[in-house]
Amino acid sequence: MLTQTQFLDSLACPRCKTKLKLTRKHCAVCDFGFSCKQGVWKLLYNPHPVSETSRRLYEKLHRRKFAVPTDGVYEVLACFARGNTTIDVASGDGELESRVSETVGVEFAYNALRKSKNRGAKFLVQADAAHLPFVDDAFDLAICAGSLEHFADPELAISEMARVSKIQILTVHKLPSFPAIQIVYNLLTHIISLQQQPIEQPLTWKRLENLLIQAQLKIIFKGVWTLPVNYGRVVKFLPELKNLPSCHFVITKK
Numbered sequence: 001m002l003t004q005t006q007f008l009d010s011l012a013c014p015r016c017k018t019k020l021k022l023t024r025k026h027c028a029v030c031d032f033g034f035s036c037k038q039g040v041w042k043l044l045y046n047p048h049p050v051s052e053t054s055r056r057l058y059e060k061l062h063r064r065k066f067a068v069p070t071d072g073v074y075e076v077l078a079c080f081a082r083g084n085t086t087i088d089v090a091s092g093d094g095e096l097e098s099r100v101s102e103t104v105g106v107e108f109a110y111n112a113l114r115k116s117k118n119r120g121a122k123f124l125v126q127a128d129a130a131h132l133p134f135v136d137d138a139f140d141l142a143i144c145a146g147s148l149e150h151f152a153d154p155e156l157a158i159s160e161m162a163r164v165s166k167i168q169i170l171t172v173h174k175l176p177s178f179p180a181i182q183i184v185y186n187l188l189t190h191i192i193s194l195q196q197q198p199i200e201q202p203l204t205w206k207r208l209e210n211l212l213i214q215a216q217l218k219i220i221f222k223g224v225w226t227l228p229v230n231y232g233r234v235v236k237f238l239p240e241l242k243n244l245p246s247c248h249f250v251i252t253k254k
């Protein structure tokens with residue numbers, strides 16, 4: 001279980017990864033400025049313009065209730081998080097943190113973090129998944145649930161998860177692997193204007209496997225998870241589409 005001291009000790013500059021001296025308000029090496037506002041550490045460094053555009057849209061999305069799966073996925077992930085030092089990358093409005101309050105919620109949208117705080121989360125950091133503000137090997141576990149497909153730079157996000165944790169658990173919406181699937185997918189999402197989230201790029205197993213290998217992670221378990229495809233009824237005329245093998249479920253270690 002993570003203590004307050006361990007949490008504060010884990011914080012690093014998101015830009016140059018130097019361990020932060022919290023009495024100062026700037027990184028001693030690169031001068032990156034940071035602060036703590038209402039219990040949220042503001043360590044957001046996202047030079048990727050697509051990521052910044054995406055963040056602004058999520059700030060708007062999180063002003064209202066955000067649709068999350070209600071199939072039990074968070075209860076299962078909470079069992080992994082409980083008793084370990086855990087970060088939850090792209091923690092949204094705190095589904096996991098409301099169940100395991102000592103999980104470190106990392107999220108780029110401040111409006112989501114404020115909601116997490118109200119739901120009992122103890123450790124919250126505003127940061128970009130591609131530039132995690134933690135020292136190397138700070139955590140036992142990094143969980144990323146249903147978010148990798150929404151990142152501007154999934155390669156960098158995985159390598160950052162690998163850097164800061166011993167074990168990684170990912171659920172990632174999958175793209176079936178058949179020829180031209182990406183073109184078909186883009187066409188379909190264009191036709192039915194599937195714009196619930198700004199970046200929506202499900203991954204084939206081959207693509208995900210390559211990302212994990214590039215980050216020098218060992219795949220301990222790979223399986224499928226039946227996350228509802230249409231949760232929150234984003235496409236109103238379709239049912240939630242539960243119980244389809246819609247999601248990769250992977251456990252990796254360094």
Ligand SMILES: [Zn+2]
Binds near residue numbers: 016028029031032
């Ligand atoms: Zn720095």
